[in-house]
Amino acid sequence: MKTPRAFRETCIKNFFLLTACISILVLTLIMAFLFIQGMPIFKTVPVTDFLFGSNWYPTSEPPDFGILPLIAASLAVTFVSSLMAIPLGVMTAIYLAEICSRRARNIVKPIVELLAALPSVVIGFFGMVIVAPFLQDYFDLDTGLNLFNASIMLAFMSIPTICTVSEDAIYAVPGELKEASLGLGATHWQTIAKVILPASLSGISTAVILGMSRAIGETMVVLMVAGGAALIPLSIFDPVRPMPASIAAEMAEAPFQSDHYYALFATGMVLFIFTLIFNMVAEHIAHKHKQTGAATL
Amino acid sequence: MKSGFKALVAALCLFVALPAWAGSLQVKGSTTVLPIAQKCAEAFMKVHPDIAVSISGGGSGNGIKALIDGTTDVADASRFIKGKEVKRVVENGRYPVPFAVAYDCIVPIVHPSNTVTNLTLDQLKKIYMGKITNWKDVGGPDENIVVISRDTSSGTYEVWEHKVMTKERVYQRAQLQASNGAVAQTVAKNKRAIGYVGFGYLNNEIKGLSVNGITGTPATTLSGTYPISRALFMFTNGWPKGDTAKFINFVLNPATGQKLVKDAGFVPLY
Numbered sequence: 403m404k405t406p407r408a409f410r411e412t413c414i415k416n417f418f419l420l421t422a423c424i425s426i427l428v429l430t431l432i433m434a435f436l437f438i439q440g441m442p443i444f445k446t447v448p449v450t451d452f453l454f455g456s457n458w459y460p461t462s463e464p465p466d467f468g469i470l471p472l473i474a475a476s477l478a479v480t481f482v483s484s485l486m487a488i489p490l491g492v493m494t495a496i497y498l499a500e501i502c503s504r505r506a507r508n509i510v511k512p513i514v515e516l517l518a519a520l521p522s523v524v525i526g527f528f529g530m531v532i533v534a535p536f537l538q539d540y541f542d543l544d545t546g547l548n549l550f551n552a553s554i555m556l557a558f559m560s561i562p563t564i565c566t567v568s569e570d571a572i573y574a575v576p577g578e579l580k581e582a583s584l585g586l587g588a589t590h591w592q593t594i595a596k597v598i599l600p601a602s603l604s605g606i607s608t609a610v611i612l613g614m615s616r617a618i619g620e621t622m623v624v625l626m627v628a629g630g631a632a633l634i635p636l637s638i639f640d641p642v643r644p645m646p647a648s649i650a651a652e653m654a655e656a657p658f659q660s661d662h663y664y665a666l667f668a669t670g671m672v673l674f675i676f677t678l679i680f681n682m683v684a685e686h687i688a689h690k691h692k693q694t695g696a697a698t699l
Numbered sequence: 700m701k702s703g704f705k706a707l708v709a710a711l712c713l714f715v716a717l718p719a720w721a722g723s724l725q726v727k728g729s730t731t732v733l734p735i736a737q738k739c740a741e742a743f744m745k746v747h748p749d750i751a752v753s754i755s756g757g758g759s760g761n762g763i764k765a766l767i768d769g770t771t772d773v774a775d776a777s778r779f780i781k782g783k784e785v786k787r788v789v790e791n792g793r794y795p796v797p798f799a800v801a802y803d804c805i806v807p808i809v810h811p812s813n814t815v816t817n818l819t820l821d822q823l824k825k826i827y828m829g830k831i832t833n834w835k836d837v838g839g840p841d842e843n844i845v846v847i848s849r850d851t852s853s854g855t856y857e858v859w860e861h862k863v864m865t866k867e868r869v870y871q872r873a874q875l876q877a878s879n880g881a882v883a884q885t886v887a888k889n890k891r892a893i894g895y896v897g898f899g900y901l902n903n904e905i906k907g908l909s910v911n912g913i914t915g916t917p918a919t920t921l922s923g924t925y926p927i928s929r930a931l932f933m934f935t936n937g938w939p940k941g942d943t944a945k946f947i948n949f950v951l952n953p954a955t956g957q958k959l960v961k962d963a964g965f966v967p968l969y
């Protein structure tokens with residue numbers, strides 16, 4: 403016979419187990435639903451035609467379900483936005499963790515984090531109304547709604563993620579490493595470049611990948627500012643149509659359980675696989691190169 | 700404890716019974732028809748305070764899907780129901796009945812600074828196929844044409860595809876925007892752009908073009924001379940009865956619903 407005390411402990415333990423299980427359950431259900439709704443398209447369109455077909459005409463007769471332009475667009479916006487967000491995010495993190503005074507840090511850090519709190523639709527609106535006409539006039543482009551504009555907006559959104567996570571990583575570098583380096587006569591900059599950055603590289607890599615997975619999954623911004631033309635981009639000023647934009651724009655009007663509906667779910671599957679890979683790589687790097695104390699460096 | 704439980708059961712019963720007790724009506728579907736449905740529902744509820752009408756958008760496809768599932772009384776659609784959808788409705792033991800409630804007239808638009816005022820259907824088709832790429836080929840300035848189109852699954856696109864494209868595909872460089880408002884916004888911000896919106900979305904920031912020399916107006920839409928127009932529908936499950944019938948009658952009545960159709964920027968039936 404258990405004492406009431408032990409019984410209560412068991413109850414509490416099981417309660418927390420249950421709450422932990424809920425999120426796993428939800429994820430499993432969503433995944434199952436996604437795959438059940440997405441797989442039927444492969445009965446009518448072979449997987450290779452779906453992934454590597456370069457025509458996305460889901461409603462013409464006969465329809466074409468080739469999502470290569472959408473995949474290319476997603477990868478292109480993610481890549482170009484990373485080119486902007488990674489240097490900015492990582493350098494901000496170095497500044498915050500190593501260079502600035504405590505007072506400046508207390509001001510700058512919350513502001514950078516506030517950037518993450520901006521609703522994506524507001525960023526999209528800004529890109530559409532302010533940045534697009536500016537790009538159009540300044541570069542004399544046909545359209546300001548393009549890959550470049552979308553990448554700038556996505557960079558805004560991934561900078562806070564990259565910055566916060568890498569700052570934590572840099573901050574966690576053991577103090578003795580830094581002291582040893584400075585003690586050997588290295589300058590502050592040499593210490594940052596040769597000691598602190600290598601020591602926090604795994605954390606920074608995780609940050610970068612998390613930032614990229616944020617960019618590839620972002621919907622509202624790309625829907626509003628990417629231009630929405632389903633073509634493989636050849637210039638950074640081409641309008642593009644990333645996967646999330648296509649799903650969001652077309653889902654509402656796609657006839658229920660039609661091929662188009664299934665194709666959109668299958669696009670969701672592809673997107674899910676991309677973000678899953680990103681997260682697994684981040685997890686793997688974080689795990690493998692885990693920095694525990696100075697000894698493992 | 701026991702009386703508390705009884706009170707809870709009583710409250711729950713009341714909560715469940717209340718919507719059934721007062722009349723309630725679900726209207727779901729096309730975002731194009733949404734403003735009509737909304738205005739009509741507001742006016743309708745003033746006349747019939749005992750009937751609660753709830754409106755939601757989500758697209759023609761979703762509206763008809765709700766009719767298939769039986770989760771709506773009225774499905775709004777900016778297109779006619781498709782053969783596949785009719786089959787699914789009938790399989791579920793229901794029968795869709797269409798009511799044309801208004802006409803929509805789709806107008807090609809350009810930036811106000813553009814000197815072009817008229818295009819033929821053939822020119823529009825060639826522009827959207829990517830065969831005409833410079834405004835000077837249609838009598839405008841020497842600048843590239845930026846083609847703005849709607850999402851391929853929207854009702855507006857479908858009309859454009861049928862009336863203008865006639866079996867040809869809109870070329871890949873066309874920028875697809877997700878709503879009438881977004882097309883108007885994009886064209887208003889780009890002096891090289893061409894797009895198309897419903898008659899109700901015309902404003903001072905964009906310029907509507909005439910097609911084949913005919914300006915899109917209510918008169919030319921109803922007479923059938925304006926080439927790019929369509930009927931908007933409400934579908935009911937079977938011939939409407941009770942509250943549904945009252946609502947449909949209200950919408951079709953020239954003195955009530957049809958006035959609101961005009962207010963919403965569409966072309967009324969009469």
